[in-house]
Amino acid sequence: MSQLSQTPATNQKPYYAQDVDFEDLAKRDPDWAAICKTSKQTKWIDFQDPKILLQLTKSLLKCDFNLTSLDLPDDRLCPPVPVRWNYVRWIQDLLDTTSDSYSDRYDAARQVVGLDIGVGASAIYPLLAASTRTEWRIAGTDVDQHSLDYARQNVESNGLSKQIKLALTTTDAPIIPMEALRLEELDFVMTNPPFYTSEADMQASYNGKNMAPSAVCTGSVNEMICPGGDVGFVLRILEQSLQLREKVQWYTAMLGKLSSLQQIVAKLKEHEITNFAVTCLQAGHKTKRWGVGWSFGDLRPRIDVARHGDLVHAVLPNPSAQTIAVPLMSTEWAGKKVDAALKELDVRWQWRAGSATGVMEATENVWSRAARRKKKFDGQQSGGKDVSMADEGEDDGDGEEEVPVALAVKIVASDEKVEVRWLRGADHMVFVSFCGMLKRALTAHE
Structure with missing residues (x-):
């Protein structure tokens, strides 16, 4: 069974809607087949082993996106693919349904320029975006030179250097560094910010769950923790967006908790920003993440994009x-x-x-x-x-x-x-x- 949900024939990769079918993936990739451990009674995969987690990511990237190379240090996040692809796919829908042509369809000739704030060692978002849309150009920033070195290697080894450009930034620089990147306008900004405000906050999140995390976390402090957590990080983007306004068509962010989404939507309304979209980026029955996007333009996304996934009424934008x-x-x-x-x-x-x-x-x-x-x-x-x-x-x-x-x-x-x-x-x-x-x-x- 396909790992991806089915959508109408639009030459676009669909969302991941179900848990990864490990048996199907084993049939498609011998490297994953070698890792899977089976018995007559049960099938289990030890995701507390970082090597297994990395191989799953590599196998999905290879089989579903033709990205054949990924190298990560042991002390940086290994990104699970499904939720991250769903975030990229949602941004594609946002842009496709807010074009001047009113077509609501993917335009293969449309040139798009985006920015990923915090690419990490994997550069997972630029890789997914560029590999699925050849006319997209992605700029990426990070405050960590160690991560950026690996990110550049992953971009080069997958032959995407012409589409992806990466740059080192600092914590006190503008979070959307238009001038430093020599960009006048952007079609979108995206970020998967640190979710936690402190180590105590992160530990409290784990303690509040009935079960242990399904996979080991190899993230460094700067990948997991920042002042104000994900809400604080996104509010920095919001503040700069109030200055840049329509120089960026869509400002977007992934959030770790529904309560974070509720706080950001409340802030958007506070600033009288009415053109916004929300999504639940769930892929299967386990991990849930949320996304938000806002625009100072007047092009309105299709309703299934603006209100995407399993959401509560309080965060929904006006129906379109x-x-x-x-x-x-x-x-x-x-x-x-x-x-x-x-x-x-x-x-x-x-x-x-x-x-x-x-x-x-x-x-x-x-x-x-x-x-x-x-x-x-x-x-x-x-x-x-x-x-x-x-x-x-x-x-x-x-x-x-x-x-x-x-x-x-x-x-x-x-x-x-x-x-x-x-x-x-x-x-x-x-x-x-x-x-x-x-x-x-x-x-x-x-």
Whole structure:
């Protein structure tokens, strides 16, 4: 059985959704097969042995990502692959569903530049990102020269030096060192920060569990502990993001506890950052990690990305999709009603009847009663002539300044329902208002 969950054919590697199937991995990799110990009654693998933990990581990287070389010192973290890949995969989804094209799909030609803060000795995140997306370029930083030496070796031995560049930084330098890296903009920032505030905090975490850790921890102090733990580390990124703002499209972080996620989301709301996404990065039944991403842009991630995995209601962002039920009505009927309703508005509207899909952009709320009354009055004053965005058509490339978009949505009609996907906009209530108007248009009696 595959180690990875199945997704539609998109030429993308899917998330790990289940525990690693060690028997299947043994069939695919002789190095792992040599380590597995079996008996007639039971199968066991001693993950308290660092060598076994390292071999599992190496085998998964080789079999699932074609990364054939990994060398780590005995005194640095050996990263389990599944949760780390799920974090990278989630960032891919964030970017894919917040592109200017509104496609919601992976664009193999899109050039992406990202930053991993704290690459560690493995450089696991840059390796996973670069090996699965050839047009991605990843910068990586670390405060530990020992780890960085190994990271550079792992990048070079896997032939990814053209895509990955690593740099030493210091604890008092900007946590996102744009100037030092000679970068003007970034598509994303990612980090897997130390989870604990102190050795006592780390020990208390272990003592609070009913069972011993499933795998030995070989991490150094700087990999496991920092002032404020993961929350303190991510708050440093948040503070700098308030200065950089849209110079980075997505700021993201992995967190060790649900309570940490709750604290970060509360801080985002405190700063009135409404465009954020959350995820539970669980891979199988054991390890759970959480992720958060936020953006100062107005492109909205698809709802299954913004609210990904097993999460509590308190951390969820506003929904970026609504379903309007139209019982007993066909796709053709619903599509015609949608098309007719949108053609009455001063918006840019593209409708494809064949796929029953349309995209609408509006510069302001033009569907409210007040806006309709004003339109009618203005039409009377101008002798009935109305000029809409739809009349203007697409950008003719004459260099005129682009009009800001207050709301963009994708609408898909099907039998008995219409799906509305929020693509762009700063105000959730404008999206809700539009959905309300569309619902009235679809459910009004003839």
